[in-house]
């Protein structure tokens with residue numbers, strides 16, 4: 265299943281490689297879920313599933329979809345600049361349906377689903393109407409029973425850590441601090457490393473390939489992979505990333 269919405273740094277292009285490395289587990293936890301390419305990309309749900317993101321819009325997309333997502337199965341997400349700008353300013357909502365519509369509209373019609381920069385060209389030349397994926401997929405059904413949080417990653421990790429837990433971690437990378445991709449984007453990798461060293465469960469961490477990361481995470485299994493990032497306006501950049509694990 266495709267993600268509900270994209271997210272800068274989304275793992276759509278390399279999700280298969282990541283999913284193939286997931287070990288046997290009971291509880292699946294994504295503490296930095298974003299668009300959740302890996303969460304939705306797995307063929308079978310895990311027995312217990314937990315997603316978390318500090319960003320309130322992302323959190324509400326999951327929470328509202330879980331509760332009332334199918335109410336938007338006829339929604340029209342056709343892109344208009346004035347509507348986009350109006351919805352961007354809207355911060356209070358009469359209903360969950362109204363809030364979900366706003367968050368999806370902004371995601372569907374922005375660059376890299378950042379919900380800030382209007383992308384009038386995004387759907388030009390495409391046959392399907394914006395939002396087709398959301399309208400036609402049973403995301404409400406898929407999210408049934410999933411535990412959804414809006415906390416700092418470490419809190420959720422400590423709460424669900426156990427020998428049969430698997431964590432897939434995709435934190436903002438070192439470069440996210442400069443390009444302000446996310447509202448919450450500063451992750452102290454020494455703190456993260458400390459937490460990972462003490463885990464009872466298994467983890468797989470995506471991170472950018474920097475000398476600092478290789479040094480901090482030394483001793484864990486480190487795989488290097490290549491991926492391509494969309495920079496917007498049709499531009500792409502190939503980058504090396506690390507997949508770091510304790511198994």
Ligand SMILES: C[S@@+](CC[C@H](N)C(=O)[O-])C[C@H]1O[C@@H](n2cnc3c(N)ncnc32)[C@H](O)[C@@H]1O
Nearest residue numbers: 271273274275296298299300301318319417434
């Ligand atoms: C790289 S994105 C995840 C991309 C995702 N894997 C995908 O496929 O779309 C990182 C996410 O971490 C969230 N985040 C940043 N700091 C956080 C924190 N301290 N605790 C939890 N989530 C955080 C951001 O809001 C963002 O959605």
